[in-house]
Amino acid sequence: MTLFDVVAAVKDPELRVLNVAELGILRDVTVDGDAVTVTITPTYSGCPAMDLIRSDIESALHDAGVARVDVRTVLDPPWSTDMITAEGKAKLAAAGIAPPGPMPGSVFVPLSVRCPRCGSPATEQLSRFGSTACKSLWRCTACLEPFDAVKAL
Amino acid sequence: MSHVGYVLGLADDALIAAQRLGEWCSRAPEMEEDIALANIALDQLGVARMLLTYAGELEGRGRTEDDLAYLRCEHEFRNVRLVELDNGDFAVTMAKLLFLSVYQRLLYDRSIGAGDERIAAVAAKARKESAYHVDHSSRWVVRLGDGTEESHRRMQAAVDLVWPHTHQLFEVDPVVHALGVAGVVVDPSTLRPAWLAAVDAVLAEATLTRPGDGTAIEAPAGRGVHTAALAKLLAEMQVLHRAHPGARW
Numbered sequence: 001m002t003l004f005d006v007v008a009a010v011k012d013p014e015l016r017v018l019n020v021a022e023l024g025i026l027r028d029v030t031v032d033g034d035a036v037t038v039t040i041t042p043t044y045s046g047c048p049a050m051d052l053i054r055s056d057i058e059s060a061l062h063d064a065g066v067a068r069v070d071v072r073t074v075l076d077p078p079w080s081t082d083m084i085t086a087e088g089k090a091k092l093a094a095a096g097i098a099p100p101g102p103m104p105g106s107v108f109v110p111l112s113v114r115c116p117r118c119g120s121p122a123t124e125q126l127s128r129f130g131s132t133a134c135k136s137l138w139r140c141t142a143c144l145e146p147f148d149a150v151k152a153l
Numbered sequence: 154m155s156h157v158g159y160v161l162g163l164a165d166d167a168l169i170a171a172q173r174l175g176e177w178c179s180r181a182p183e184m185e186e187d188i189a190l191a192n193i194a195l196d197q198l199g200v201a202r203m204l205l206t207y208a209g210e211l212e213g214r215g216r217t218e219d220d221l222a223y224l225r226c227e228h229e230f231r232n233v234r235l236v237e238l239d240n241g242d243f244a245v246t247m248a249k250l251l252f253l254s255v256y257q258r259l260l261y262d263r264s265i266g267a268g269d270e271r272i273a274a275v276a277a278k279a280r281k282e283s284a285y286h287v288d289h290s291s292r293w294v295v296r297l298g299d300g301t302e303e304s305h306r307r308m309q310a311a312v313d314l315v316w317p318h319t320h321q322l323f324e325v326d327p328v329v330h331a332l333g334v335a336g337v338v339v340d341p342s343t344l345r346p347a348w349l350a351a352v353d354a355v356l357a358e359a360t361l362t363r364p365g366d367g368t369a370i371e372a373p374a375g376r377g378v379h380t381a382a383l384a385k386l387l388a389e390m391q392v393l394h395r396a397h398p399g400a401r402w
Contacts, residue, residue: 045278046171046199075203075274078281127185128289129192137185153281 004029006064007038010056013049014132015150017095020053024083027074035068036061041079044133044153081134081153092116098138098149113149115140154326154376157211158231159338160272161221162376163260164204165232168222169383170253171197172390176240189289193250196282200275207271223394227384231376235318237383244304244311247293252319254286255351259344268337291355298359309361316364323348324375 007029008021020026020040028039038057042050054071061069081100084092089099098113114121120142127137128151135148154162174194181187205218236253240246261283264276297308323345333340356363393400 042199042278044196044199045203045275045282046195046197048195075278076270078274078278080281127189128285129185129189131188133192133195151285 001064003031003036003061003064003066006060007057010053010060013052013056014134015092015097017091017097018084018088020057022085022088022091024085024088025053025079034066035070036066037070037072039072039074041074043079047133079153081150084150092150096147097135098147100150100152103152113138115143115145116147117145118143154231154328156269156328156332156337157208158376159329159332160204160208160211162231162233163272164201164208164221165230165376166236166253166257167197167204168201169230169232169386170236170250171195171201172386173236173238173240174246174250177246182243190246193286193289196279196286200279200282203275204272207275219394223391227379227387228377230379230383230387232383233318233321233376234378234380234383235315235321237380237386238315238318239382241311241314242307243293244297244307245314247290247297248308248311248315250286251290251294251355252315252322252352254283254290255348256322256341256344258283258287259347259351260339260341263339263344267339268335272338287351294355294361295359298356298361305360308359312356312361313364321374321376326375 008019008026010020012018012020012023012025015023023043025040025043026038027041028037030037038061040050040053040057050073054073057071058069080103082103084100092099093116096116098116101113112121113123113125115123115138118140120140122141123138124141125136125138126146130137130148134150134153136151137146138149139146171194174190174197177190178187178194181190201222202218205221209216209218209221235249238245238249258280261276261280264272265280267273294308297304299305300308323342325342329338330340330342332338333343353363
């Protein structure tokens with residue numbers, strides 16, 4: 001297991017089914033002697049999980065025997081839900097969270113979301129803001145299940 | 154106003170807006186709205202933290218984001234008065250959020266191409282979040298304005314109340330103007346036509362009347378001059394840090 005794999009295996013604390021690589025927030029891992037520098041990017045400007053992710057990465061590397069860890073945050077290029085890997089999107093759907101569609105471009109168009117449980121496209125949005133900054137709340141009008149959807153950003 | 158002052162202005166607008174929006178937490182008219190306002194507050198706080206950190210670095214006196222948020226006095230805050238106004242009823246909060254978020258979206262959009270790369274990087278993230286804030290507040294303003302007689306009356310009263318405070322967003326500052334001409338930052342005074350077009354469209358759909366520009370314009374006073382509302386807000390926001398200097402979670 002490489003040190004990149006060690007870092008990549010760290011889970012996102014709010015979308016527990018995804019690790020930081022699948023979420024698309026892990027930019028770089030560089031090793032210089034006994035020091036490792038990790039570069040990550042926040043999902044939302046105010047994402048409260050960033051501090052925890054940073055400390056989880058430090059712990060994971062310390063457990064792997066790395067003495068010096070520096071976790072840096074970069075903003076550019078900004079994170080987009082398009083950076084969630086295909087495997088990550090499949091894991092979200094399997095966990096009952098509708099994965100984000102592609103970014104609609106510069107025009108802000110609410111896209112329809114498919115129910116992650118029964119697959120029906122007959123869904124309605126209950127709230128544009130959900131349990132975390134990255135999600136909105138939906139309901140399937142076919143199977144009647146409410147579900148979270150990751151917002152395209 | 155210096156370059157640092159400009160960055161602090163953007164940061165403080167977001168910080169004070171975040172603190173005000175956060176006051177709705179557990180008090181919003183419905184559960185979904187409670188979550189929405191808290192999320193928007195969080196976005197604003199995130200931008201504020203990044204810009205305060207940058208302002209501290211530009212200033213070069215070793216002040217951190219916490220030093221700037223918790224240890225400055227009222228007159229040192231550079232936010233516009235619009236964001237510090239009391240939340241009032243829900244219509245006032247939505248009028249404030251509409252006017253602020255349309256302004257922020259325009260400012261962030263144009264900052265991406267400006268010379269200050271730190272602001273550009275923050276703006277590139279924030280503009281996408283701002284689009285949600287504009288969308289959310291627009292929907293409410295239309296829903297209330299074009300709703301019942303009572304909701305229309307209160308939404309119109311909110312627009313009338315908040316409107317005079319919007320002029321400060323576009324106040325001309327000679328240093329910022331020069332920085333804008335040099336392409337370093339976006340001069341907010343250039344944004345009003347685009348802002349007005351966007352706001353007018355929402356107000357028209359909401360069947361609301363925009364107050365005339367000649368009426369009730371507040372006396373010009375720069376950032377740094379505040380209403381009585383800010384002192385109370387800061388007292389609450391800073392009390393823990395001042396009572397227990399250096400306290401950490």
